[in-house]
Amino acid sequence: MPTDPTCGMFVEEGEHALKTTRYGTTYYFCSETCLVEFQAPEEAVARLKRLVTLGALVTVPIVALSYLPVVSERAANNIVMFVLSLPIQFVVGFRFYRGSYDALRSRVGNMDLLIGLGTSAAWIYSTIVTFVPGFFPGSETYFETSAIIITLIQTGNLLEYITKGKASxxxxxxxxxQPTMARVVRDGVETSVLVEKVEVGDVLMVRPGERVPVDGKVVEGSSAVDESMITGESLP
Incomplete structure (x- = not known):
């Protein structure tokens, strides 16, 4: 079973599976979000940076209000946190809802679905407590919990994308x-061909300082070759 290269989730192969091909390899995705981010990683990083910045700027005051109310009345303080939580829940956390929808449509589970359900449950419960007092026995709200979870996960996603980008x-x-051309000696004639055209049993000419285009063994002569691809050393 293939894994999503963006989020690492296992995905099903099928006629309606989300997939793309790169360098001759087919990649499968659990959601449209992961597919878009795989195809345009630089745009994904820039977007995540904006979302994480927004999340941090709004989460800090929500957490502060949850511990140090600036409004004497608890109900009014909850309303302030509710208003502040809206951009976190539905802007910063929008990708989780979109990923959840894609997962449900594909009948598979993914992390977006789990995160979306968990944070939505906390946010909906807190909203009911705020606007319908007495509906639940408790009076505590969890706007800050949902905001912290969403912001931290998006921060982790950003760091992961940056790391993957550097590795890629x-x-x-x-x-x-890797050389793209090789000097093939056939019937005593030296010809330059694409590496993909080299056949098993061909004799290649590698001149001093050149890279070895394919695996093989030395059948005649000796020389110095460019091994920088393997050793990192610039000198032959």
Whole structure:
């Protein structure tokens, strides 16, 4: 069973599965959100930075209000926290709702569904306590809990994307060192061909300082070759 390269969740292969192909490899995704973020990682990082900044700026006052009410009446203080929690729940946390919808539509479970259910339960309960006093036995609200969870998870997602981006960039730089052409000697004639066209049993000519294009063994002569792709050393 394949895993989503964005979130790491196991996904089902099927006719209606979300998938894309890159470098000859097919990747499957649990939601449209993960697919979009995989296809445009730089845009995803920029968007996450904005969301995390918004989340931090709004979560801090919500947490402060939950412990140090600035309004003497508890009901009024809860209303202030309710208003502040709206952008956290439905702007910063929108990706969890979208991911939950995609998961339900695909009949699979993912982390977005769990996070969406958990934070929504806390937010809905707190909203009912705020506007319908006495509906529940307790009077405590959990706006700050939902806000903290959403903001911290988005912060973790941002750090993960940044780390993956750096690793991916390093891999692409490494792959760029791979030769695209090879000198093939066939019937005594040296010809330059694409590496993909090299066949098993071909004899290749590797000149001093060049990279070895494919795996093989030395059948004649000796020389110095560029091993920077493996060793990182620039000198042959």
């Amino acid at each position: 960039e390093a891999v692409h730089r490494l792959l760029s060192l």
